[in-house]
Amino acid sequence: MRNALKTFLRAAVVALLAVVIVAPTAHAEVRIDITRGRVEPMPIAVPSFPGNNDEMKQMGKDVADVIAKDLERSGLFRPLDQKAFLQELSSLDVQPRFADWRTLAAQALVQGSVEQQPNGQIRIAFRLWDVFGGQQMEGKGYGTDAGNWRRVAHMIADLIYSTITGESGYFDTRIVYIAESGPAINRVKRLAIMDQDGANHRYLTDGSALVLTPRFSPTGPEITYLSYFRNVPRVYLFNIDTGRQEVLGDFPGMTYAPRFAPDGNGVTFAAALNGNSDIYTMDLRSRRMTRLTDNPGIDTSPCFSPKGDQVAFASDRGGTQQIYVMNADGTNPQRISFGTGKGRYGTPVWSPRGDLIAFTRYATSDGNFYIGVMKPDGSGERLLAQGFLVEAPTWSPNGRVLMYFAQSPNGGRAKLFSIDLTGYNQREIVTPQDASDPAWSPLSP
Amino acid sequence: MKLRILSVVAIAVLLAACSSKKQETAATTAAATPPAAASPSGPAPDSIEYFNSVVGNVVNFGLDKYDLDAAAQSKLKGQATWLKQYPARTLTVEGHCDERGTREYNLGLGDRRANAVKAFLQAEGVAANRIKTISYGKERPMCVSSDEACYSKNRRGASVVQ
Numbered sequence: 096m097r098n099a100l101k102t103f104l105r106a107a108v109v110a111l112l113a114v115v116i117v118a119p120t121a122h123a124e125v126r127i128d129i130t131r132g133r134v135e136p137m138p139i140a141v142p143s144f145p146g147n148n149d150e151m152k153q154m155g156k157d158v159a160d161v162i163a164k165d166l167e168r169s170g171l172f173r174p175l176d177q178k179a180f181l182q183e184l185s186s187l188d189v190q191p192r193f194a195d196w197r198t199l200a201a202q203a204l205v206q207g208s209v210e211q212q213p214n215g216q217i218r219i220a221f222r223l224w225d226v227f228g229g230q231q232m233e234g235k236g237y238g239t240d241a242g243n244w245r246r247v248a249h250m251i252a253d254l255i256y257s258t259i260t261g262e263s264g265y266f267d268t269r270i271v272y273i274a275e276s277g278p279a280i281n282r283v284k285r286l287a288i289m290d291q292d293g294a295n296h297r298y299l300t301d302g303s304a305l306v307l308t309p310r311f312s313p314t315g316p317e318i319t320y321l322s323y324f325r326n327v328p329r330v331y332l333f334n335i336d337t338g339r340q341e342v343l344g345d346f347p348g349m350t351y352a353p354r355f356a357p358d359g360n361g362v363t364f365a366a367a368l369n370g371n372s373d374i375y376t377m378d379l380r381s382r383r384m385t386r387l388t389d390n391p392g393i394d395t396s397p398c399f400s401p402k403g404d405q406v407a408f409a410s411d412r413g414g415t416q417q418i419y420v421m422n423a424d425g426t427n428p429q430r431i432s433f434g435t436g437k438g439r440y441g442t443p444v445w446s447p448r449g450d451l452i453a454f455t456r457y458a459t460s461d462g463n464f465y466i467g468v469m470k471p472d473g474s475g476e477r478l479l480a481q482g483f484l485v486e487a488p489t490w491s492p493n494g495r496v497l498m499y500f501a502q503s504p505n506g507g508r509a510k511l512f513s514i515d516l517t518g519y520n521q522r523e524i525v526t527p528q529d530a531s532d533p534a535w536s537p538l539s540p
Numbered sequence: 541m542k543l544r545i546l547s548v549v550a551i552a553v554l555l556a557a558c559s560s561k562k563q564e565t566a567a568t569t570a571a572a573t574p575p576a577a578a579s580p581s582g583p584a585p586d587s588i589e590y591f592n593s594v595v596g597n598v599v600n601f602g603l604d605k606y607d608l609d610a611a612a613q614s615k616l617k618g619q620a621t622w623l624k625q626y627p628a629r630t631l632t633v634e635g636h637c638d639e640r641g642t643r644e645y646n647l648g649l650g651d652r653r654a655n656a657v658k659a660f661l662q663a664e665g666v667a668a669n670r671i672k673t674i675s676y677g678k679e680r681p682m683c684v685s686s687d688e689a690c691y692s693k694n695r696r697g698a699s700v701v702q
Contacts, residue, residue, distance in 0.1 A: 280683070280684060328674065328675065348651070349675055351647050352644040372652075393652065411604075439641075441641075441645050442644060457641065457642075483686070484640075486642055487642075
């Protein structure tokens with residue numbers, strides 16, 4: 096058994112080296128360019144991974160299912176119906192009969208296996224094949240506890256995605272959001288977390304305090320959010336792994352609209368004093384606070400650039416709420432949102448790639464809300480989603496997908512949606528209850 | 541064998557702004573109700589119920605506004621008179637907004653509204669340490685229909701007496 100795996104691993108390493116050597120050709124062939132708008136999804140075959148006992152066989156079925164669903168939801172892949180498959184790949188060492196897979200028009204094939212090890216651990220391994228070229232594009236094995244099989248499946252899906260698109264993936268991630276229940280005039284709101292595919296859903300707070308606007312740390316298992324605990328709205332930090340909570344700083348008024356600095360060592364937020372909101376940052380190590388704005392307008396919704404050298408924020412200092420960008424020390428604030436007609440812009444969120452800022456826009460001309468993106472200098476504005484109320488964009492860690500929530504009129508349903516940066520592939524993210532204020536985690540470490 | 545590159549459709553422009561303009565009539569029609577003597581069967585003059593129903597505990601604001609119009613000022617004068625008459629009472633002023641704004645901006649706007657009410661009551665002689673403020677943004681509407689009649693009710697400062 097061990098020897099066989101060693102052989103496999105060696106083969107995988109050799110195969111990986113081989114991929115590196117042939118990559119320029121292979122990559123140019125089986126490739127999806129996701130920057131180019133609407134893409135015809137690539138047909139891909141993801142047969143159930145064979146297992147070395149009944150339990151592993153079931154797990155192999157589930158792993159393949161998670162991978163296929165991840166790839167399908169991206170809008171870039173079309174997993175083929177398993178019933179049509181002509182060849183059973185009973186182990187990782189069986190050579191695919193590429194002619195059989197070609198007749199199904201599969202462009203890529205995922206071959207895998209799940210094995211229980213003598214020490215109780217499991218090993219999940221896969222190869223990604225270019226069906227038409229008959230070449231292995233990628234291959235890898237993962238040794239882990241059986242309980243981690245879903246994460247491994249997401250990691251494999253990420254590797255398939257990145258091999259074929261040339262972009263990093265976003266499947267091994269989580270979503271923290273606000274779960275809503277009860278009547279609209281007295282809504283119960285709870286912090287909730289789930290995998291990006293909806294699995295492993297759990298509530299983090301019990302609903303006794305109103306909670307809003309959670310945001311993930313870019314570096315650790317931590318979130319920052321607003322809680323009305325004891326009827327005092329304050330920014331809190333919450334460690335997801337330990338459950339430990341702490342209030343951020345000691346301010347005389349409300350603190351709100353928090354977001355982490357890109358290095359995870361600071362938080363920027365708004366603080367209101369005597370009716371005036373300004374923007375602050377706090378260093379989480381020294382607890383030193385810096386005031387970034389001092390303006391009679393409402394300054395709120397601050398968000399660092401990924402480099403940490405600038406902060407985008409919303410302000411009504413010019414009369415209506417617009418987006419501004421300033422240096423991280425608060426100097427040189429410049430308005431960047433103008434738009435056509437009378438639009439109000441809020442909740443700027445910098446893309447992890449740094450090239451775009453997502454925003455919420457309210458158009459007084461038609462009374463609708465929009466989710467859109469613009470460059471950090473305000474040029475190139477594009478609107479991606481529209482609705483009676485759409486709000487709170489959050490980026491996938493690769494900067495290719497946005498999630499947001501949409502609320503129906505008259506106190507109707509609130510739901511999460513995702514949409515590609517291209518404006519295509521809008522999907523509902525199904526949650527057990529109504530949902531708002533989503534925040535996407537970075538790729539899990 | 542060569543692989544075919546998947547066909548790609550060029551990106552489409554996504555937005556076409558509609559032209560229809562909704563009329564926005566910010567109607568602040570709250571009538572100034574001078575504090576009247578309670579009828580023998582009505583609530584006791586020192587009760588919270590009296591404050592809420594006879595003095596009036598809610599003032600309304602215009603769209604994106606936090607200034608107090610004549611009707612609001614008149615009502616707040618009544619609140620100040622009552623509060624000075626019953627010095628043991630304290631209050632929390634809640635600032636609220638309609639649903640047509642982003643959550644975070646509305647939290648800032650609600651804070652502005654609550655503090656506008658507080659500042660007015662202070663100027664009328666109510667001690668600052670008797671008045672707390674809290675912003676609920678758009679989180680606690682009075683009504684949920686998506687029309688201006690309801691939005692104008694939700695844009696409010698509510699004085700909650702303890």
